[in-house]
Amino acid sequence: MIRNGRGAVGGAEQPAPEGRRAVRVWCDGCYDMVHYGHSNQLRQARAMGDYLIVGVHTDDDITLTVDGRDTYEEVKQAGRYRECKRTQGVSTTDLVGRMLLVTKAHHSSQEMSSEYREYADSFGKPPHPIPAGDILSSEGSSQCPGGRNPWTGVSQFLQTSQKIIQFASGKEPQPGETVIYVAGAFDLFHIGHVDFLEKVHRLAERPYIIAGLHFDQEVNHYKGKNYPIMNLHERTLSVLACRYVSEVVIGAPYAVTAELLSHFKVDLVCHGKTEIMPDRDGSDPYQEPKRRGIFRQIDSGSDLTTDLIVQRIITNRLEYEARNQKKEAKELAFLEAVRRQAAQPLGEQDGGF
DSSP, X not given: OOOOOOTTTTTOXXXXXXXXXOOEEEEEEOOTTOOHHHHHHHHHHHTTSSEEEEEEOOSSOOSBOTTSOBTTHHHHHTTOOOOOOOOTTOOHHHHHHHHHHTOOXXXXXXXXXXXXXXXXXXXXXXXXXXXXXXXEETTEEOOOGGGOOTTTSOOOOOOOHHHHHHHOOOOOOOTTOEEEEEEXXXXXXXXXXXXXXXXXXXXXXXXXXXXXXXXXXXXXXHHOTTOOSSOHHHHHHHHHTSTTOOEEEETOOSSOOHHHHHHTTOSEEEEOSSOOOOOTTSOOTTHHHHHHTOEEEOOOSOOOOHHHHHHHHHHTHHHHHHHHHHHHHHHXXXXXXXXXXXXXXXXXXXXXX
16 A cells, blocks of 8 residues: 655545544545546545545456446445546546547647547447436436446536636645746646656745646647647646646746746746757747746656657557457446346345345
8 A cells, every 4th residue: 555645735644523433435446547537536535534545456447346246336235335426528538539549629729520529439339228317327427328338438528617616726825935837738647747746846845836837739839749638628627636736827828938927926947857849939938037047957757758658558559449348348237237227126126025
């Protein structure tokens, strides 16, 4: 077991209010290519108790036991099972599709291409459709037209202010805190980004980290291909979910200007070891903080990059698709069994009188 905790910031077990036992919450999953949907699930789970333990499955995401039973059957019968509300509009399947199709349909102000729509429709279709409204998800109830799988399918992301509020800390910089500015794409927010932000967080006794996220078109200009894989709104939620980040600038300018530094009262500007691409006019986007002597390059110590993740997906495409389809077929068979059992008269169900 890996214990996650940094005092009050992290996962150190907090004492329960006087007069009751501490509530320990268990939440498990595959968490492949962690995104803000996973973060939202864990946020909800953490709010259900005093201490959260997360179980990470092996490369087969478990829905049923080897004998075909619901893996949560025992805790459900004991009345200790709770559901987290599903975050609509995000799935690992969707992100993988963007990588494989080299599409820009997910960028802000872009229409979904027919090729990407075909990919989105290719997952979540069971051989025998289940009527809409009959499917229940482990992350909350959902209606799935045409019997599509509510866990594995592709859906369209809809940004709302409530989503941002759920992730944002809402705290302003306080006197004595060191305001540190970092900027970039932070695409497919991964452990390399987290390691970088943790190193930045350690630079000050009381850090207040502001992350500037570039517009999709700006990222595409310096990264090329179909980057970013996640659009600006999706990247915003992913970064806000990181405990080291206090504030996010949505659509930050590529150049770190004097106006930006003054507006946010920035004390320190940090960048990783990745190459700094020149601005459109050929100038160094960090020339102002360098001139002021407040620029630092930080080595995250991680060799994981967004490019490496994309290459893994492309290389293992067929294996991934086979795994995804097998997983979905198993889940849909279970959902159909649950539906049939629910439709039986009470006395005919297993365990009836």
